[in-house]
Amino acid sequence: MEIITGGVTAAKGFEASGYEGGIKYKNRKDMAMIYSQKPCVAAGVFTSNVVKAAPVLWDKEVVDNAPFAQAVIVNAGIANACTGKEGYGYCKETAEVAAKALHIPEHAVFVASTGVIGMQLPMDKISAGVVELAKLKKETMEAGTSAAEAIMTTDTKSKQVAVQVMIGGKKVTVGGMCKGSGMIHPNMCTMLGFVTSDVAIAKELLQEALSENVKDTFNMISVDGDTSTNDTLLVLTNGMAENTQITQKGADYDTFVEALNYVNTELAKKMAGDGEGATALFETKVIHAKDKEQAKTLAKSVICSSLTKAAIFGHDANWGRILCAMGYSGAMFDPEQVELFFQSKAGEIQIYKDGVATDYSEEEATKILSEPEVTVVVDMKAGDATATAWGCDLTYDYVKINADYRS
Amino acid sequence: MEIITGGVTAAKGFEASGYEGGIKYKNRKDMAMIYSQKPCVAAGVFTSNVVKAAPVLWDKEVVDNAPFAQAVIVNAGIANACTGKEGYGYCKETAEVAAKALHIPEHAVFVASTGVIGMQLPMDKISAGVVELAKLKKETMEAGTSAAEAIMTTDTKSKQVAVQVMIGGKKVTVGGMCKGSGMIHPNMCTMLGFVTSDVAIAKELLQEALSENVKDTFNMISVDGDTSTNDTLLVLTNGMAENTQITQKGADYDTFVEALNYVNTELAKKMAGDGEGATALFETKVIHAKDKEQAKTLAKSVICSSLTKAAIFGHDANWGRILCAMGYSGAMFDPEQVELFFQSKAGEIQIYKDGVATDYSEEEATKILSEPEVTVVVDMKAGDATATAWGCDLTYDYVKINADYRS
Numbered sequence: 001m002e003i004i005t006g007g008v009t010a011a012k013g014f015e016a017s018g019y020e021g022g023i024k025y026k027n028r029k030d031m032a033m034i035y036s037q038k039p040c041v042a043a044g045v046f047t048s049n050v051v052k053a054a055p056v057l058w059d060k061e062v063v064d065n066a067p068f069a070q071a072v073i074v075n076a077g078i079a080n081a082c083t084g085k086e087g088y089g090y091c092k093e094t095a096e097v098a099a100k101a102l103h104i105p106e107h108a109v110f111v112a113s114t115g116v117i118g119m120q121l122p123m124d125k126i127s128a129g130v131v132e133l134a135k136l137k138k139e140t141m142e143a144g145t146s147a148a149e150a151i152m153t154t155d156t157k158s159k160q161v162a163v164q165v166m167i168g169g170k171k172v173t174v175g176g177m178c179k180g181s182g183m184i185h186p187n188m189c190t191m192l193g194f195v196t197s198d199v200a201i202a203k204e205l206l207q208e209a210l211s212e213n214v215k216d217t218f219n220m221i222s223v224d225g226d227t228s229t230n231d232t233l234l235v236l237t238n239g240m241a242e243n244t245q246i247t248q249k250g251a252d253y254d255t256f257v258e259a260l261n262y263v264n265t266e267l268a269k270k271m272a273g274d275g276e277g278a279t280a281l282f283e284t285k286v287i288h289a290k291d292k293e294q295a296k297t298l299a300k301s302v303i304c305s306s307l308t309k310a311a312i313f314g315h316d317a318n319w320g321r322i323l324c325a326m327g328y329s330g331a332m333f334d335p336e337q338v339e340l341f342f343q344s345k346a347g348e349i350q351i352y353k354d355g356v357a358t359d360y361s362e363e364e365a366t367k368i369l370s371e372p373e374v375t376v377v378v379d380m381k382a383g384d385a386t387a388t389a390w391g392c393d394l395t396y397d398y399v400k401i402n403a404d405y406r407s
Numbered sequence: 408m409e410i411i412t413g414g415v416t417a418a419k420g421f422e423a424s425g426y427e428g429g430i431k432y433k434n435r436k437d438m439a440m441i442y443s444q445k446p447c448v449a450a451g452v453f454t455s456n457v458v459k460a461a462p463v464l465w466d467k468e469v470v471d472n473a474p475f476a477q478a479v480i481v482n483a484g485i486a487n488a489c490t491g492k493e494g495y496g497y498c499k500e501t502a503e504v505a506a507k508a509l510h511i512p513e514h515a516v517f518v519a520s521t522g523v524i525g526m527q528l529p530m531d532k533i534s535a536g537v538v539e540l541a542k543l544k545k546e547t548m549e550a551g552t553s554a555a556e557a558i559m560t561t562d563t564k565s566k567q568v569a570v571q572v573m574i575g576g577k578k579v580t581v582g583g584m585c586k587g588s589g590m591i592h593p594n595m596c597t598m599l600g601f602v603t604s605d606v607a608i609a610k611e612l613l614q615e616a617l618s619e620n621v622k623d624t625f626n627m628i629s630v631d632g633d634t635s636t637n638d639t640l641l642v643l644t645n646g647m648a649e650n651t652q653i654t655q656k657g658a659d660y661d662t663f664v665e666a667l668n669y670v671n672t673e674l675a676k677k678m679a680g681d682g683e684g685a686t687a688l689f690e691t692k693v694i695h696a697k698d699k700e701q702a703k704t705l706a707k708s709v710i711c712s713s714l715t716k717a718a719i720f721g722h723d724a725n726w727g728r729i730l731c732a733m734g735y736s737g738a739m740f741d742p743e744q745v746e747l748f749f750q751s752k753a754g755e756i757q758i759y760k761d762g763v764a765t766d767y768s769e770e771e772a773t774k775i776l777s778e779p780e781v782t783v784v785v786d787m788k789a790g791d792a793t794a795t796a797w798g799c800d801l802t803y804d805y806v807k808i809n810a811d812y813r814s
Binding site for chain 2: 048049050051052079081082083084085086116117118227228229306307310311313314316318319320321323324326327328329331332333335336352354355356357394395396398399400401402403
């Protein structure tokens with residue numbers, strides 16, 4: 001597997017664009033398009049929130065019933081959630097405008113929105129923006145970056161990843177982009193993520209690969225425990241790599257899943273590390289757990305603990321909060337048997353063993369915790385299962401951003 | 408029912424004291440004693456965290472097996488959690504010292520600790536403190552207040568409540584104290600709460616009354632979603648009101664439960680409103696829910712949402728976050744049917760109806776949300792069940808307090 005630069009335009013035949021539609025923000029791009037020159041097999045996973053935004057309902061319809069997909073229209077600023085029938089109508093209208101501009105069927109168009117809940121979209125601006133996006137779309141890396149920038153809300157960085165693998169003697173590319181960075185606690189997929197690939201693969205296998213993979217990638221991150229109404233992760237594959245179509249599990253499928261896993265993991269980590277107000281990516285790796293379920297439950301509980309997150313912000317080796325978060329996770333275990341370690345580029349240190357603190361140096365621990373990426377390793381000493389979850393620290397800026405998000 | 412001033416010394420025959428033991432803090436009381444002149448029937452509920460602090464293990468033992476209880480020793484500063492066999496030994500030692508000083512059996516002594524996890528107690532200071540507490544104890548209201556002040560950690564106010572009811576022609580008093588204010592998400596009871604009463608009641612009924620009541624009181628509050636390792640709520644009753652002992656359910660039992668419910672509710676609200684860094688008590692009242700379970704799930708999910716809590720801090724009527732938190736709570740409902748209202752001393756306003764925002768005034772909403780106690784009323788329009796949960800806003804100071812708690 002080769003890691004390359006790029007995002008949604010890295011795979012063959014995919015174009016993208018970003019545009020300043022004036023939806024809500026001023027002086028920045030807030031609309032994006034992804035377009036494939038050929039019809040795509042598509043798969044999607046969506047929020048498990050009972051309150052589903054209108055675009056989620058529209059996209060589920062497309063994934064389930066449309067014969068193919070070929071474009072995605074995204075806007076930032078307004079989430080089109082809690083907007084009733086009027087909001088759903090705007091999804092359809094957006095798809096109609098895009099279909100006309102791109103000469104594709106209306107049901108080949110995905111739509112996605114992110115931003116404030118409860119406001120209606122300014123449909124005239126959206127329509128005008130879609131027409132411009134269609135004119136601007138290009139196959140270049142820059143066009144991919146422009147789209148990745150346009151979908152940002154409180155993100156501080158755009159997020160793109162791409163890799164190449166060989167499948168059946170053909171070079172296959174998988175690339176993606178996503179955005180965070182608040183209301184992030186995906187319970188099916190993430191806020192907004194888009195992955196494109198030129199692989200040729202059957203629709204059922206693509207959906208299975210995606211549904212399985214999000215469990216270990218996007219579903220293992222949390223910024224604030226709030227599962228959004230808009231979570232959407234779409235994968236579009238257009239077959240232009242010309243590999244023999246993957247129609248069953250086996251070596252080719254595994255290679256594609258490996259590439260998809262890399263892209264999803266890196267996008268998920270970028271999202272966690274750029275959580276609202278975050279100064280650090282906070283990783284929790286549970287090893288030697290009894291089973292996978294236990295490992296995942298423990299890892300997620302630790303990265304979700306407000307107290308632990310605040311301690312990470314303070315570079316404070318307050319390991320008791322980690323053990324406490326494990327204790328209320330719902331997983332059963334013997335606290336006396338567990339071992340805890342802190343890890344970062346600055347080193348590794350054991351903190352807890354045999355039910356009590358080790359004789360570690362607070363100074364060294366603080367040094368390790370002062371890096372922009374810190375890891376807690378939890379050794380359960382009970383089995384072979386492993387899981388990793390990613391979050392971020394809890395900071396003044398998280399409060400600042402969210403106390404006054406709408407104004 | 409008459410509400411009176413006072414706390415753990417309000418009921419007949421209860422004495423208390425507070426003392427500056429120098430456990431960890433400087434220039435403040437950090438040790439407290441509650442003592443009953445007569446042996447007590449006792450009940451307790453404790454943390455459901457798998458990682459249980461040593462005093463929790465000790466107290467469970469006393470509740471389950473001791474013939475009676477007569478005293479409680481509390482220290483603040485060090486939690487005696489994750490301290491292994493050594494920590495449990497210190498509980499026993501504390502009880503021994505208290506038993507000797509008070510001339511009661513060792514197993515009539517409860518111990519409770521709150522503060523930093525992972526440190527060992529300075530046993531010499533604890534022992535010396537217990538001896539002093541025994542000398543200082545008094546029946547006065549001031550003595551109760553002294554104890555309530557001594558158990559504080561990051562609390563900004565001491566917390567006491569007391570009421571009187573008539574049972575079988577006798578005046579019965581129920582009083583209590585508690586402390587918060589971080590790592591508060593009780594899943595069995597609260598951080599530390601102590602209720603005393605002179606009622607005469609059978610042990611099984613007392614435990615049942617307590618276990619049932621915490622479900623609607625202490626288990627309905629959250630400051631930060633972190634269920635502590637030390638959560639303990641004890642009720643001691645010494646029978647000195649001389650009512651005919653309550654040995655079965657009926658009018659007398661109901662009257663006592665009403666008094667207990669008032670004390671527990673008010674203590675729980677005090678704890679939520681004085682959550683770490685909080686500027687407001689944030690109440691969520693779910694009405695007309697399908698069933699009690701749904702009402703409780705929804706109410707708790709709203710008061711636990713970091714995004715909603717931050718919006719309350721900003722006096723921002725960001726109702727979409729409330730609906731979002733209801734949506735990911737796990738409860739099933741039709742979002743289009745729900746109605747939302749904001750309430751406070753400054754007025755009431757409807758915010759959401761028929762799936763969309765009402766035409767409310769942002770200015771008026773902000774005015775309502777600027778009070779120190781704000782309520783969200785969620786009308787499910789689906790049945791008769793009701794539940795209320797209490798939390799607080801999420802502020803800069805929460806982060807500040809917890810990024811640097813140990814130093």
